[in-house]
Amino acid sequence: MIFLKWEEPQEPNGLITQYEISYQSIESSDPAVNVPGPRRTISKLRNETYHVFSNLHPGTTYLFSVRACTGKGFGQAALTEITTNISAPSFDYADMPSPLGESENTITVLLRPAQGRGAPISVYQVIVEEERPRRLRREPGSQDCFPVPLTFDAALARGLVHYFGAELAASSLPEAMPFTVGDNQTYRGFWNPPLEPRKAYLIYFQATSHLKGETRLNCIRIARKAACKESKRPLEVSQRSEEMGLILGICAGGLAVLILLLGAIIIIIRKGAGDVKGLTMG
Known part of the structure; x- marks a missing residue:
């Protein structure tokens, strides 16, 4: 988008009735844009000294021409070049x-x-x-x-x-x-x-x-x-293996304690039985 504003001529050679604005593309870095492009013209009322140009090609230089019109015809055109921003x-x-x-x-x-x-x-x-x-x-x-x-x-x-x-x-x-x-x-x-x-x-x-x-x-x-x-499976397997090893260790320890208790009970029972037998014979 380009905002173009101009001033009224200092010597208009009569009463200004309108303005004529022409523009065309003359250079572009976009190979899809034809240069020079077609020349377009618009008219503005005498009290309108600006215009907003939209739908222009980005990265393109345009040549603008503005001239005033009186009852005696068009005056000399003022020229300027403006380049649009790239997108x-x-x-x-x-x-x-x-x-x-x-x-x-x-x-x-x-x-x-x-x-x-x-x-x-x-x-x-x-x-x-x-x-x-x-x-x-x-x-x-x-x-x-x-x-x-x-x-x-x-x-x-x-x-x-x-x-x-x-x-x-x-x-x-x-x-x-x-x-x-x-x-x-x-x-x-x-x-x-x-x-x-x-x-x-x-x-x-x-x-x-x-x-x-x-x-x-x-x-x-x-x-x-x-x-x-899948990357979590080795960690999960490792954790489960550790848990299973801990459980098996606890079970093995409990079984060893149970065996020791049973052995102690058997010894005590046998010893008690021997003492009773000796007492009876005496």
Whole structure:
């Protein structure tokens, strides 16, 4: 959107009846925009000295022309060039695909190229976030993605729950391709470590555009990896083994005590019987 305002000519050469504003695109960093574009013209009343232009292409330079009209015709036009800001890239993930594969330490997802809006895509990033309770988890939205690159080691040192698992050049993703999160490889300086089976993760895909000092990015969650239940079995088996060993030990100890008691009772009975026999004979 562009807000254009102009001043009334100092020497209008008569009473101004209207203003004529013309504009057309003359340059764009978006290859989908035709330049030079068609010339469009609008008219404004004599007391209207501003206009708001909407539905313009992002990252595009427009040439504006304003001239006043009197009873003697149009005067000299005033020209100016204005460039619109670039917009965040857009993704085509309307039909969210299921993971292509999953193991205890990895998950394979489908990466789809984004569409630049006013500027080409500069770089892609794959972000891995450990799933935590809601009060601890950040929820990226269209205005709150991951603007600061963060390696796994840096995130670990700072106690953060997310890190960049990979950075990919825009040219490396001309079409949709699979990518394995946790493959233990390094992508442009970002290590993609194996995932911990006992943790759950959220996987995000981010696209970034840079142009003339402007940066726009967009991210979308493309997968979730649940914690592996199988990883808890060794601990449970170990705990149960310890409990069973404790129970068996208690039983064995109780049995030994019982045997000793029975042996003592038998000795006492035999001794008592011998004393009674000796007394009878005497």
